Amino acid sequence: MIPARPYAFAIDRLRKAGLRPTRQRLALLRLMFDGGDRHVTAEQLHAEALAAKLRVSLATVYNTLNQFTAAGLLREVVVEAGRSYFDTNTSDHHHFFFEASGRLQDIPGADLKVSDLPPPPAGTTVSRVDVIVRVKSPDNN
Amino acid sequence: MIPARPYAFAIDRLRKAGLRPTRQRLALLRLMFDGGDRHVTAEQLHAEALAAKLRVSLATVYNTLNQFTAAGLLREVVVEAGRSYFDTNTSDHHHFFFEASGRLQDIPGADLKVSDLPPPPAGTTVSRVDVIVRVKSPDNN
DNA sequence: AAATAGTCTAGAATGATTCTAGACTATTGA
DNA sequence: TCAATAGTCTAGAATCATTCTAGACTATTT
Numbered sequence: 562m563i564p565a566r567p568y569a570f571a572i573d574r575l576r577k578a579g580l581r582p583t584r585q586r587l588a589l590l591r592l593m594f595d596g597g598d599r600h601v602t603a604e605q606l607h608a609e610a611l612a613a614k615l616r617v618s619l620a621t622v623y624n625t626l627n628q629f630t631a632a633g634l635l636r637e638v639v640v641e642a643g644r645s646y647f648d649t650n651t652s653d654h655h656h657f658f659f660e661a662s663g664r665l666q667d668i669p670g671a672d673l674k675v676s677d678l679p680p681p682p683a684g685t686t687v688s689r690v691d692v693i694v695r696v697k698s699p700d701n702n
Numbered sequence: 703m704i705p706a707r708p709y710a711f712a713i714d715r716l717r718k719a720g721l722r723p724t725r726q727r728l729a730l731l732r733l734m735f736d737g738g739d740r741h742v743t744a745e746q747l748h749a750e751a752l753a754a755k756l757r758v759s760l761a762t763v764y765n766t767l768n769q770f771t772a773a774g775l776l777r778e779v780v781v782e783a784g785r786s787y788f789d790t791n792t793s794d795h796h797h798f799f800f801e802a803s804g805r806l807q808d809i810p811g812a813d814l815k816v817s818d819l820p821p822p823p824a825g826t827t828v829s830r831v832d833v834i835v836r837v838k839s840p841d842n843n
Numbered sequence: 844a845a846a847t848a849g850t851c852t853a854g855a856a857t858g859a860t861t862c863t864a865g866a867c868t869a870t871t872g873a
Numbered sequence: 874t875c876a877a878t879a880g881t882c883t884a885g886a887a888t889c890a891t892t893c894t895a896g897a898c899t900a901t902t903t
Contacts, residue, residue, distance in 0.1 A: 685837035
């Protein structure tokens with residue numbers, strides 16, 4: 562579970578993304594990626610960082626998440642107005658969204674298929690297809 | 703184009719939704735629905751209302767949009783963190799999202815199909831499946 | 844027409860996110 | 874090795890969308 566040369570690997574990922582491997586970025590990267598596939602908000606990650614004794618400002622967490630997203634290390638998922646999740650799984654897949662709790666859960670890409678997609682409007686190309694399956698618990702509805 | 707008894711029809715829709723047909727609600731309803739299928743933000747609708755000489759507060763626009771959504775007259779579409787669109791088309795359909803301009807365009811429901819959807823997690827039922835096809839212009843990218 | 848229940852409003856409050864300006868740090872190259 | 878530089882970090886202010894509040898107003902009921 563624990564990578565043999567954890568920092569070397571993380572440093573390499575950052576370098577390839579054109580980002581200097583700073584203490585903050587390294588720590589945030591490992592916090593996000595050492596736990597498998599995750600969906601975190603900036604606030605959540607900030608709280609985790611503080612709990613792990615890393616001193617980082619919330620602004621840096623936001624900057625870092627945006628930089629990682631731009632570099633393709635993360636994918637941003639928008640499900641509710643006013644809240645962004647960052648997904649450590651950047652491969653082709655979709656999501657269940659629990660309306661009651663506001664939580665996300667991956668749907669493996671292979672399971673779900675989108676077909677008969679009409680051609681994109683003239684002059685544009687498809688950059689991504691997002692499928693959100695909103696589910697509710699019959700009880701708290 | 704102009705309905706024969708515009709207000710009577712609008713009043714009826716509101717009554718059926720359990721909402722009193724007030725001046726503000728009637729005007730906002732007609733502003734939204736008299737132009738065919740539309741995707742508007744609260745700010746946009748507020749600006750339109752003011753331009754049409756209707757004095758409404760932004761708070762009322764938000765309240766009204768939320769009430770209409772709860773009543774099933776509108777559908778809320780979230781594509782970008784921090785911005786909600788309200789869609790006057792509540793029938794089964796999906797959207798193209800222009801990343802460059804932030805605009806939405808309907809994809810008729812019949813065109814696109816989602817298949818092999820895994821069963822929803824235990825204890826939940828699917829309330830809606832949203833498909834967002836994000837497109838970009840090769841130029842401004 | 845009076846009582847009531849519901850609605851509207853301006854402005855304050857909230858919550859997420861971005862900006863700012865100065866302090867700090869990784870990288871470069873002599 | 875060390876200064877120059879370019880990039881990064883931070884706390885707090887600023888911004889933006891949205892919701893809340895409390896009092897004034899209005900549709901409905903009696």
